[in-house]
Amino acid sequence: xxxxxxxxxxxxxxxxxxxxxxxxxxxxxxxxxxxxxxxxxxxxxxxxxxxxxxxxxxxxxxxxxxxxxxxxxxxxxxxxxxxxxxxxxxxxxxxxxxxxxxxxxxxxxxxxxxxxxxxxxxxxxxxxxxxxxxxxxxxxxxxxxxxxxxxxxxxxxxxxxxxxxxxxxxxxxxxxxxxxxxxxxxxxxxxxxxxxxxxxxxxxxxxxxxxxxxxxxxxxxxxxxxxxxxxxxxxxxxxxxxxxxxxxxxxxxxxxxxxxxxxxxxxxxxxxxxxxxxxxxxxxxxxxxxxxxxxxxxxxxxxxxxxxxxxxxxxxxxxxxxxxxxxxxxxxxxxxxxxxxxxxxxxxxxxxxxxxxxxxxxxxxxxxxxxxxxxxxxxxxxxxxxxxxxxxxxxxxxxxxxxxxxxxxxxxxxxxxxxxxxxxxxxxxxxxxxxxxxxxxxxxxxxxxxxxxxxxxxxxxxxxxxxxxxxxxxxxxxxxxxxxxxxxxxxxxxxxxxxxxxxxxxxxxxxxxxxxxxxxxxxxxxxxxxx
DNA sequence: GCGGATCAG
DNA sequence: ATGGCTGATCCGC
Numbered sequence: 001x002x003x004x005x006x007x008x009x010x011x012x013x014x015x016x017x018x019x020x021x022x023x024x025x026x027x028x029x030x031x032x033x034x035x036x037x038x039x040x041x042x043x044x045x046x047x048x049x050x051x052x053x054x055x056x057x058x059x060x061x062x063x064x065x066x067x068x069x070x071x072x073x074x075x076x077x078x079x080x081x082x083x084x085x086x087x088x089x090x091x092x093x094x095x096x097x098x099x100x101x102x103x104x105x106x107x108x109x110x111x112x113x114x115x116x117x118x119x120x121x122x123x124x125x126x127x128x129x130x131x132x133x134x135x136x137x138x139x140x141x142x143x144x145x146x147x148x149x150x151x152x153x154x155x156x157x158x159x160x161x162x163x164x165x166x167x168x169x170x171x172x173x174x175x176x177x178x179x180x181x182x183x184x185x186x187x188x189x190x191x192x193x194x195x196x197x198x199x200x201x202x203x204x205x206x207x208x209x210x211x212x213x214x215x216x217x218x219x220x221x222x223x224x225x226x227x228x229x230x231x232x233x234x235x236x237x238x239x240x241x242x243x244x245x246x247x248x249x250x251x252x253x254x255x256x257x258x259x260x261x262x263x264x265x266x267x268x269x270x271x272x273x274x275x276x277x278x279x280x281x282x283x284x285x286x287x288x289x290x291x292x293x294x295x296x297x298x299x300x301x302x303x304x305x306x307x308x309x310x311x312x313x314x315x316x317x318x319x320x321x322x323x324x325x326x327x328x329x330x331x332x333x334x335x336x337x338x339x340x341x342x343x344x345x346x347x348x349x350x351x352x353x354x355x356x357x358x359x360x361x362x363x364x365x366x367x368x369x370x371x372x373x374x375x376x377x378x379x380x381x382x383x384x385x386x387x388x389x390x391x392x393x394x395x396x397x398x399x400x401x402x403x404x405x406x407x408x409x410x411x412x413x414x415x416x417x418x419x420x421x422x423x424x425x426x427x428x429x430x431x432x433x434x435x436x437x438x439x440x441x442x443x444x445x446x447x448x449x450x451x452x453x454x455x456x457x458x459x460x461x462x463x464x465x466x467x468x469x470x471x472x473x474x475x476x477x478x479x480x481x482x483x484x485x486x487x488x489x490x491x492x493x494x495x496x497x498x499x500x501x502x503x504x505x506x507x508x509x510x511x512x513x514x515x516x517x518x519x520x521x522x523x524x525x526x527x528x529x530x531x
Numbered sequence: 532g533c534g535g536a537t538c539a540g
Numbered sequence: 541a542t543g544g545c546t547g548a549t550c551c552g553c
Contacts, residue, residue, distance in 0.1 A: 031543050047540095049542045092540055177549095179538045211550065237548065244544060278532090292534060333547090 001098050001115055002133045002141035005077065006150035007046075008094035009034040011128055012073045013063050025061045026053060033065060037150070070094075076126045084118055090231045097138050099228045115153050123151075136163065139224025143174050156222075163222035168195030175219050182212075194219045239274050240282075241265050242331025247286050249326040251319070258315055261332045262307035269334065273341045275300035276334020279307065281314040284329035285322070293318060300338050307332060 005011065009027040014020050014036065026035035026044060032053050035044045042057035053060055074093045081088045085098040104114050111134045119130050133144025134155040140163070147154035156166050170193055173183040189207070191197055197204070197220040205213035218224065241264045248257060269275065279301065280294040293314040301307055311332055319325055 047542075052542065095540085177538070181537060209551065238546090240546065242545065280534095290535080294533065296532090329544090331545090 001100055001111070001135070002091075002138065002145040003081070003096050003098065003118075004131050004133075004145045004149070005094035006129045006131055007034045007036055008074075008128070009065070009070055010036040010039075012070055013066075015073075015127055016069075020061065023061060024057050024059060025063065026050075027063050028065060029062055032062070035060075073126060073128065077122055077128060077130075080118070080122050080125060084114070085228070087228065087230055089228045097141065097228045100134075112153070112155055115155075119151075119153065136222075137224035137226045138228065139176060139218075140166070140222055142176055143170065146174070167220060167222045168193065170194045172197075172219065177215060178219075182208075194222075236272065236274070236337065238280075238333055238335040239265070239268050239272055239276065239337060240280070240331060240333025241268055242282055242329060242333075244284070244329045245327075247326050247328055248330075249324065254315060254319070254325075254327065254330075255312070257327075257330050258311060258332075259304070259308050261330055262304040262311065265307055265332045265334070266302060266304040269302040273339060274334070274337040275302040275340055277301075277336035277338065278334060279310050279314075280331075280333040280335060281311050281318075282329070282331035282333065283315075283318060283325075283327050286326040286328055288328075290329075291318065294335075301334065302340070307334075 010025060011034075013025065013027055020036070022038065024036070024039035024042060024044065026032040026039050026046075028034070028046075028050065030050050032039075032044060032046050032048050032050060034046045035053070039053070039057060039060055042053075042060070044053045044057055044060060050062060053062075070093060077094075078088075078090065078096070081096055081098060084100055084103050087099070089097040091097060100111060100114050100118075103109075104111055107114065109117070115132045115134055119132060122128060122130050129151040131145050131149040131151060132153040133141040133147065134153065135141040135144050136156070136158040140156050144154045144156050156162060171183075172178045172186050172191060172194060173180075175194065178186070185208070186192070189200055191200055197216050201213075201217065204216055208216070241261060243261065243264075245257070248254060277300045278294055278296050280292055282290065282292045284290045295310060295314055297306065297310040301310060
């Protein structure tokens with residue numbers, strides 16, 4: 001199950017100040033972190049800029065954050081969760097995953113009962129209302145907990161039919177790894193819901209990569225992680241700090257800033273008891289373009305002097321690359337970290353459950369069980385997948401068959417022409433003004449469509465529209481239908497190769513774009529989502 | 532391994 | 541057109 005406290009910060013604040021109960025209230029100042037029910041009626045939302053919220057709701061009361069208070073309350077809640085699953089997994093201050101299988105068995109309760117009781121108990125003892133989702137895996141449970149919010153619960157039965165039905169109409173954005181960008185890209189090829197995914201399976205891996213393909217298929221099938229473990233057992237991978245400031249330039253100022261950040265990072269490393277073997281410098285230019293540079297010091301570092309010493313060359317190099325560099329953010333991070341935990345060395349991965357050891361203290365984890373297990377993803381019998389496939393085929397048999405064949409052809413063709421790649425020397429863009437670079441392509445140039453390989457006008461909007469068209473089902477159907485004719489068959493080229501540097505390698509540079517068309521074919525391979 | 536980019540909370 | 545911060549992961553090179 002997944003559990004999510006309702007408007008956590010706001011709820012905690014209300015406990016201290018009952019007079020806020022019936023009035024629009026929000027926590028956070030510049031930006032709302034949470035807001036209560038009354039504020040929401042005015043359209044206030046967490047994550048919203050404070051001034052926008054005030055505009056919507058002038059009588060809104062904004063309170064400053066008080067993390068000590070929230071942490072204390074979170075601890076109360078967790079104490080109760082532990083009695084239902086001692087190995088529950090905190091997902092954030094106000095969210096957790098529990099495996100209540102054992103609890104249900106031992107207490108002879110069905111999941112709904114148990115969760116109902118848990119929620120009642122939390123409410124009674126902490127005065128916090130929570131919403132919960134009950135399902136066969138973490139992904140589904142998380143989605144389900146949002147279904148009856150606030151102060152409600154929702155169960156997705158664990159049989160395949162129910163799960164498939166649930167996913168069928170579920171907007172892709174509801175799934176945890178799908179953000180704004182991916183949602184739009186999926187939408188552009190006609191995928192709005194998880195149920196839509198299967199139909200497009202033939203080219204998903206080509207468009208988004210193998211990982212994303214696997215992820216999407218798991219979305220379609222409603223599969224997800226089933227292993228729930230204490231957050232402390234996840235190994236930290238990096239420690240870093242960064243800060244935004246008003247525009248900054250000048251050698252001295254930048255070095256002062258770097259020095260300061262190095263000192264901050266040293267504190268964090270001290271707190272978490274880590275050293276790092278790789279150092280990453282991050283800057284955001286006044287244009288909002290973000291750059292990172294990394295280096296590997298001769299030894300693992302954690303003292304600010306060393307952090308500064310080894311970061312400085314990267315900064316000076318950037319200064320050379322970018323004349324007149326103006327920054328609005330600087331950050332430093334170490335990766336490939338090693339624990340320098342003193343005392344209490346647990347050679348055998350034994351963990352002292354005693355102290356609620358805050359961050360740090362990553363348990364050496366029972367050995368490099370890297371491969372071990374990994375019930376990362378719930379594994380379903382091949383037969384179930386096949387059954388799903390069969391049912392789907394009943395609906396659109398012809399089309400899918402055709403698609404499948406087409407896909408094979410594409411694969412073959414692609415292998416033939418797979419060697420074209422635009423080197424696109426990065427040095428070519430010396431004056432780092434992505435905007436300008438983009439606008440330079442208006443010449444007589446043409447971009448090749450990655451789908452049909454036909455040259456298209458070198459214009460973002462037109463090109464993207466064309467891609468959308470090329471990827472639309474109708475178009476594919478047409479192509480398939482006329483597949484025996486001499487009509488140009490589809491041909492998939494790995495990357496719209498542009499002989500010159502006409503094709504912007506990273507069009508995402510500069511300000512985020514807002515034109516409705518979002519599909520970026522060449523930037524297509526990437527995908528978040530946790531293992 | 533490096534650098535860019537997305538996502539979550 | 542929402543802001544900033546921290547951390548993780550993916551992808552192409």
